[in-house]
Amino acid sequence: MTAQPTPDVAKLVAEFDEERPCRTLSPRWERAMWIAGLAVALLVLKQVFFPFSKGNQFYLVIFLAVTLPLVFLCYRPGGKAPEKDDPAWYDWVLAALAFAVAAYPLLGGFDAFLDRQGQLTPLDVAAGAVLLVLILEACRRTTGLVLPIVCLGFVAYAYYGGYLPPSWGIAHAGVDFGQIINGFYNDASGFYGTPLDVAATYIVLFTIYGAVLNASGAGKFFVDISFAAFRRSHTAPGRTAATAGFLLGTVSGSGTATTVSLGAVTWPMLRKAGYPKENAGGLLAASGIGAILSPPTLGAAAFIIAEYLETSYLQVLIWAIIPTLLYYLGIALAVEADARRFGARPVDIDSPSPLTLLKQGGYHFLSLGIIVVFLALDIPPYAAVVYASGVAALFALLKERRGWLYLVADSLSTGVRSAFPVIAVCAAAGVITSTITKTGLGQELASSLVDLAELMASNATIVLLLTAVFSALAVSVLGLAVPVTASFIISWVVIGPALINLGVDKAETAMFIFYYAVLSEVTPPTALAAVAAAAITGGDVLKTMWQTWKYTLPAFLVPLAFVLTDEGSALLLRGSLFDSLWTFVVSALGVAALAVLTSGWLLGAARWPERLLCVPAALFLLYLQPLTIGIGIGFLVLAVAVHFVLRRRTQDA
Numbered sequence: 001m002t003a004q005p006t007p008d009v010a011k012l013v014a015e016f017d018e019e020r021p022c023r024t025l026s027p028r029w030e031r032a033m034w035i036a037g038l039a040v041a042l043l044v045l046k047q048v049f050f051p052f053s054k055g056n057q058f059y060l061v062i063f064l065a066v067t068l069p070l071v072f073l074c075y076r077p078g079g080k081a082p083e084k085d086d087p088a089w090y091d092w093v094l095a096a097l098a099f100a101v102a103a104y105p106l107l108g109g110f111d112a113f114l115d116r117q118g119q120l121t122p123l124d125v126a127a128g129a130v131l132l133v134l135i136l137e138a139c140r141r142t143t144g145l146v147l148p149i150v151c152l153g154f155v156a157y158a159y160y161g162g163y164l165p166p167s168w169g170i171a172h173a174g175v176d177f178g179q180i181i182n183g184f185y186n187d188a189s190g191f192y193g194t195p196l197d198v199a200a201t202y203i204v205l206f207t208i209y210g211a212v213l214n215a216s217g218a219g220k221f222f223v224d225i226s227f228a229a230f231r232r233s234h235t236a237p238g239r240t241a242a243t244a245g246f247l248l249g250t251v252s253g254s255g256t257a258t259t260v261s262l263g264a265v266t267w268p269m270l271r272k273a274g275y276p277k278e279n280a281g282g283l284l285a286a287s288g289i290g291a292i293l294s295p296p297t298l299g300a301a302a303f304i305i306a307e308y309l310e311t312s313y314l315q316v317l318i319w320a321i322i323p324t325l326l327y328y329l330g331i332a333l334a335v336e337a338d339a340r341r342f343g344a345r346p347v348d349i350d351s352p353s354p355l356t357l358l359k360q361g362g363y364h365f366l367s368l369g370i371i372v373v374f375l376a377l378d379i380p381p382y383a384a385v386v387y388a389s390g391v392a393a394l395f396a397l398l399k400e401r402r403g404w405l406y407l408v409a410d411s412l413s414t415g416v417r418s419a420f421p422v423i424a425v426c427a428a429a430g431v432i433t434s435t436i437t438k439t440g441l442g443q444e445l446a447s448s449l450v451d452l453a454e455l456m457a458s459n460a461t462i463v464l465l466l467t468a469v470f471s472a473l474a475v476s477v478l479g480l481a482v483p484v485t486a487s488f489i490i491s492w493v494v495i496g497p498a499l500i501n502l503g504v505d506k507a508e509t510a511m512f513i514f515y516y517a518v519l520s521e522v523t524p525p526t527a528l529a530a531v532a533a534a535a536i537t538g539g540d541v542l543k544t545m546w547q548t549w550k551y552t553l554p555a556f557l558v559p560l561a562f563v564l565t566d567e568g569s570a571l572l573l574r575g576s577l578f579d580s581l582w583t584f585v586v587s588a589l590g591v592a593a594l595a596v597l598t599s600g601w602l603l604g605a606a607r608w609p610e611r612l613l614c615v616p617a618a619l620f621l622l623y624l625q626p627l628t629i630g631i632g633i634g635f636l637v638l639a640v641a642v643h644f645v646l647r648r649r650t651q652d653a
Contacts (some may be wrong), residue, residue, distance in 0.1 A: 022074045022417070023085045033074055037413030040066055044204050044416070048186050048382055048401075056201075058110055059322030060192040063200040064427060065102035068138055069095035070487040071420050075141040076517075092427045098158065101131040101252075105186075117186045118179075118350035123176045124280035132431070135191065139428040139595050142421035147482045150490070151428050154435040154558035155180065161439060164250030170444045172355055183434040184247055190434040195426035195489055197438025197546050201382050202303040202313075203422050209389045210297075213367065216396035223360040228354045234344045237273040237380055238283060238335030241266045242328065246294060255521045257300075259288030259529045263536035273344045276540030282547025283338075284536070285529040286331055289522050289552065294324040299518055302486035303381070305510045309494060314375035319572040320510055322584050323558055330591045367392040370423045422485055429489045436493045446498035449474075450476035461564075464502050468563050471495045473558075479520020504563045511572060515559045522548045550598040554591040569625040583624055584631075590621035593636055602643045609646065 025033060036376035042402045043066065052059045072095040073087045087095070091601045104127040105113040116124060130157075136148040164583025175183075185192035212221070226244035230236035245262045263284045270280040292299040297316040302320075338344065351357075367388040374384035393408045436442040474495055479487040527545045534544040549556075561583075563569035570579035571587060584615045593614040600606050613635050620632030625653045 001275055002468065005096065011123060015549050017027060017629045019439040022420075023076050023087070024150070026086050027076075029073075033070065033417070034410070034413045036073075037416040038064075038409055040416045041204075041412035043206060044200070044208075045386065047201075048205070048354075048386055050411075050517050054110060055116075057188065057192050058106075060196055060200055061105050061110070062104065062421075063100055064191065064196065065106075065427045066476075067416075067423050068098040068102050068134065068427070070074075070417075071138040071424055072134075074396070074417060074420060077140075077141060088097055094137070097130065098134045098138075101127045101134065112625065113186065113249060118180050118182060119407045120178055120186060125181045129177075130183070131191065132184055135424065135427045135431075138424040140606070142424045143483050143486075145426055147425065147486050148639070149484065151431040152433050154441075156439065158435045158439055168447065170441060172439045172441075175438055179261055179438075180435075183438050184431060187434060189437045190430040193425050193433055195304060195433070195485070196302045196423070197314060197431040198300070198307055199419065199423045199426040202385075203426075204416055204419040205298045205382050205389070206300075207305075207386045207391065207419040207422075208298065208384050208412055209336070209367075211415035211418065212389045212392045212396070212408070213364070213413040215407050216364065216392050216394070217361065218364040219248060219261070221357070221364050222268065225354060225357050225361075227269075227349050228351045228357050235339040235393065236349075237269050237275065237344065237347055241334070242287045242290070242331050243272060244333065245284070246291050246328070247290075248291060251435060255289040255518065256532050257288075258291045259285050260532050260536065260643035263533055265567060267536050269347050269349070274342065275338070275344060276342065276535040278534075278547045279342070280340055281533035281537045281544035282549075282551050283331070283335070284520055284533040285527070285548040286551035288529050288533075289518065290331065290555075291326055293320070293515065293518055293555065295320050296368055299514075300485045301514050301517060304485070304488060304492075305514060306381075307511060309506055312378075313381040313509075314372075316511075317372070317375070319574070321505060321573060322571045322580065322587075323511070323515065323555070323562075325584070326558050326587055327552075327589055328554045330361045330595060331551050333592060334551050334594035335598050338603035339596060339600050341421055341599065341605065364392075365396050367396070399605070425483050425486045426489075427484055432490055442493045443497055445494050446496070448504065449495065449498040461543045464504075465564060467498055467502060468512070468560055471499060471512070471558065475513055475516035476520050476523045478522060479517050482591070484517045484520070487520060488514055499563060505569060506593060507572060507574060507575075508563050508569055512559045512563050513553060518526055522552050523584050524549070544630050553594050553598055557594065557618070558587060559593070561622040561624060565624045570624075583627060585628050586621055586624060586629055589636060590632065593621065593632075593639070594619035598640065602640065604643075604647050607644060607646055610639040610643040 005156060040063075043063070047059050069140070072091045076082075076085065079089075104124075120128070136151055139151075140148045157170075158175045158180050159177060160174065161170070161172040164171035168486065179366060186417045223244045226240045228248060228342070229243065232237045241262065244266060245258060248258050248262055264283075266284070267280060267543050270283070278412075285426060298316065298320060302316050306316050351398065352360075370391055371381075371384050371386045375381060381385075393411070397404050449470055450457060450463070450467055453463045456466055456533055457463055458574070471491075474486065475491045482490070492510065494514060496509050497504075500506060504512075521527070522545075523612035524542075524545045527548060530545045530548040531541055533539075533548070534541045550653075554617065558571070567583060569575060570583040573580050596602050596606055597614045597618065600611060617632050617639060620628040620635065622632075
């Protein structure tokens with residue numbers, strides 16, 4: 001077998017991640033941006049321990065004023081990287097203008113600016129309009145054109161809504177341009193709303209934590225301990241990839257980036273074990289995405305859920321426990337089936353024993369535990385993650401004693417700079433939330449979604465089912481074009497009310513939208529994580545997408561289980577322990593039926609009769625009602641019986 005070149009992780013992440021690559025700066029400008037990033041990190045830490053007396057919105061104005069200019073200096077306008085990738089003169093002009101208009105509310109007195117709410121001066125409106133354009137340009141540079149176009153569509157709707165036919169439900173009186181800018185610039189639902197608040201208060205601190213954890217050597221340790229844990233067996237390579245993906249996600253925070261990093265170190269092992277390229281790619285993509293669906297470090301949207309629902313981040317982590325277990329149960333069953341179906345071979349891995357590795361680097365788990373324990377002690381997540389980062393930084397002394405201070409400072413700067421795309425997205429999201437608040441568009445679109453379902457059925461249960469399916473499709477499609485955070489925010493204000501109006505609790509609705517927003521990264525036809533995995537393995541892209549879907553199918557169906565019935569809320573641990581236990585067991589049977597369907601393996605190779613019987617078995621089991629559970633179990637038992645009969649006939653023949 002000819003040796004394959006080692007994948008360039010940074011290049012692949014830049015090519016396939018939903019966030020655009022930053023500039024490759026010359027040493028002089030790299031040092032300047034390094035210092036700027038460190039300064040912003042110190043500002044964020046200062047706000048944690050010594051918050052500004054003028055309130056949180058005052059801090060958000062300062063935060064945007066110091067981060068938005070850096071986006072123009074760290075990200076190029078577009079196209080391929082030129083030979084000299086330093087900021088051009090126009091980037092400096094945009095950066096200076098961004099600082100001026102973002103800091104404008106502070107120049108004449110912040111309180112005086114707030115007092116002008118609803119009655120902005122022409123200069124206020126002009127500054128706000130320029131800031132709008134600059135935020136959309138920053139968003140375009142970091143994540144692409146789609147979200148800025150969506151935002152401009154919302155602005156146009158707010159202004160021209162009065163020209164729509166009155167018979168249209170979404171028609172409204174129209175909003176004056178000055179009032180539109182007022183909503184963006186001088187209102188808690190605009191640029192300085194919940195999304196930017198979450199980015200400035202939580203997300204940037206967690207990206208710093210990930211950078212510190214990585215600098216301390218945690219990423220390598222997580223991979224090594226995953227390799228050592230399963231040692232030598234025919235299923236060990238697949239189990240190793242899934243486990244390493246879960247652990248690496250605590251460092252990365254991005255599904256696609258985790259997939260690429262994971263593939264660079266585990267694909268050679270999977271190849272030696274005999275994994276087909278497409279199967280390996282599907283496993284890598286599913287494992288990478290699973291990391292940001294799982295506690296203790298969920299994706300950025302999880303912080304927004306906590307803010308929108310006015311609950312703790314720990315509560316959101318608790319809601320995610322059973323869905324995470326079901327997700328990885330699906331992957332584990334698929335790994336077991338694949339290893340048997342194509343005869344995966346054991347791979348000799350030259351690594352120390354798990355106990356030795358734990359003695360050497362087990363401290364890397366400590367900072368993760370600190371986050372959970374501190375959250376349980378009701379310490380705010382922004383403080384908990386700072387303490388966890390401090391512990392991880394102290395442990396970094398074991399790796400880098402002489403250059404420790406630089407390592408910590410570099411982690412602070414790197415963490416802040418990696419958050420720039422999310423900051424731009426969260427600021428732009430204020431355009432959408434403000435427009436929906438002023439025009440009532442969200443409620444109208446939600447009503448239209450329910451009306452469509454009611455046109456197709458009159459039964460309340462079927463209407464809810466159709467609305468949930470339409471919502472899942474809408475979130476998935478939206479997520480194909482915009483980042484996960486933006487997808488969640490838009491879906492929450494537009495699609496969320498449809499489910500809530502049909503009696504679904506806000507917590508179930510939020511988690512439902514969250515999962516489909518994340519899963520858009522493995523949803524065809526884009527499926528960025530799957531495309532990145534195919535680039536590493538050299539497999540066919542479409543076949544890799546199919547294999548990824550095979551591994552992640554339970555994650556697409558389980559969210560339906562906790563919105564369709566009252567019993568489904570127990571899957572989010574929102575009920576008694578007994579209810580959570582029996583719903584988990586029943587849902588696990590449903591996931592097992594899905595694994596038989598997609599993997600084609602039961603106790604041996606499964607043929608189409610038993611695989612088709614598993615379709616109604618899974619669907620009925622995931623609708624958590626006594627009658628449907630009984631029907632689902634009946635189909636599953638019948639599938640097993642048919643499997644035994646067909647298998648015996650084959651053996652007799």
